[in-house]
Amino acid sequence: MASPRPLIACEHCASIFRRHELAPGEVASCGRCGTTLWRYSGLTLGGWLALALTAAIVFMIANAYPVAKMQVQGMEQQASLLDALTVTWQQQHWVVALMTGAAGFALPMTQLALLLWVLYPLSRGRLPPAFRFCMRLLGLLRPWCMVPVFMLGVLVAVVKLSGMASVQPGFGLAGFALLTILLTMLGRLSPHTLWRYAEDTGVVHAHVPQERQGEILTGCHVCGQVQAVALADPExxxxxxxxxAPLHLRKPDHLARTWALLISAAVFYIPANVLPVMSIDSLLGDSAHTILGGVIELWQMGSWDLATIVFVASVLVPLTKLLSLAALALFIQFGNTSNLRQRTRLYTMVEFIGQWSMLDVFVVILLAALANFHGLMEISAAPGAAAFGTVVILTMLAAMSFDPRRGWDMEAAGTQIADRAPPSGVEQISAGVDGRGVR
Structure with missing residues (x-):
């Protein structure tokens, strides 16, 4: 008798499905909340290994060459990401240097190293050393790797400086453009996906639990393994x-932590927009620029497209995250279970746009490295940059603390859920908690 197919849990509504093989081009989505559960991939483990190795090589090249060059009165200054971090550190803006250095260099490098570490043994049919630890670490790092945001920051910085001097893109920019594409493709290799590859390879066992009286099936947030836990104490x-990995049926005290982080982010949001994020010291005098001031400057230079991008990423996105997460938390707090599918999509969008608010911080450190002409012109980060980076971190942590499954739990507790036909490729086993609900 064939063994039962492995189970998979939806991370946004807690529904349980049996995992089926997908045909090319197919995507398995949750029939309850609409979340994408997994996608068909034509790449083998060997193909993913080649992709990760290529990304690692491109990463080294992109960081070894300057991303832009600037010429002023016969003097030339070029800057790579590491140059920008060094200049920012020397200017004693340590918080900004640490945030951008981690998001743009250290964490992406660690992510690639982890992928290479696990993909090579898996492609040879072996279990990688310290596989469990590596997968937990990879899950923690993935949201904080911001290479695409840095690449867009280079483009904005080049346009900003083009009105002052001759600025040319460097070879490193092409490297970061290619690296962005490769990392976007590798973004599909989540820890859950790698654990499923390990299951298919046969190096780890896929346990298929049975739900018994007083228990409920839930998925591990690290490896995706569905298992039965006692329903008596959800916390x-x-x-x-x-x-x-530590496993909770639901995130404990999720509303308290979400509100604490949101309030902290709202407090920092004020100085982030009021205080200057960048100061310029030149022969023509000293000046300071806020985020909105930079948007207006780009608009006046005729770069309406980049001005719009910066305005959306640096003003609208943080405000949207704050208001959206506050609304989602209020719905849960007051027991509102209307429009749960739309609210789940809103939460997914908030998770996706989280890192793009770091755009202006990357722009500032690049401007500081390129316009570093002692005695002629110097650009440096200002207090608003650190405050703005803090807002980005706090809102991302708030989104991670919020548990969208709570709303679906309340719906299951208060109403009789109608049967829904699962989409092609999945067989629904459970729709979250039973009628007693989890609070």
């Missing part, structure tokens, strides 16, 4: 029996 701490 209790369990351990995943496959990867040993």
């Amino acid at each position: 209790a701490l369990h351990r995943c029996h496959r990867c040993d």
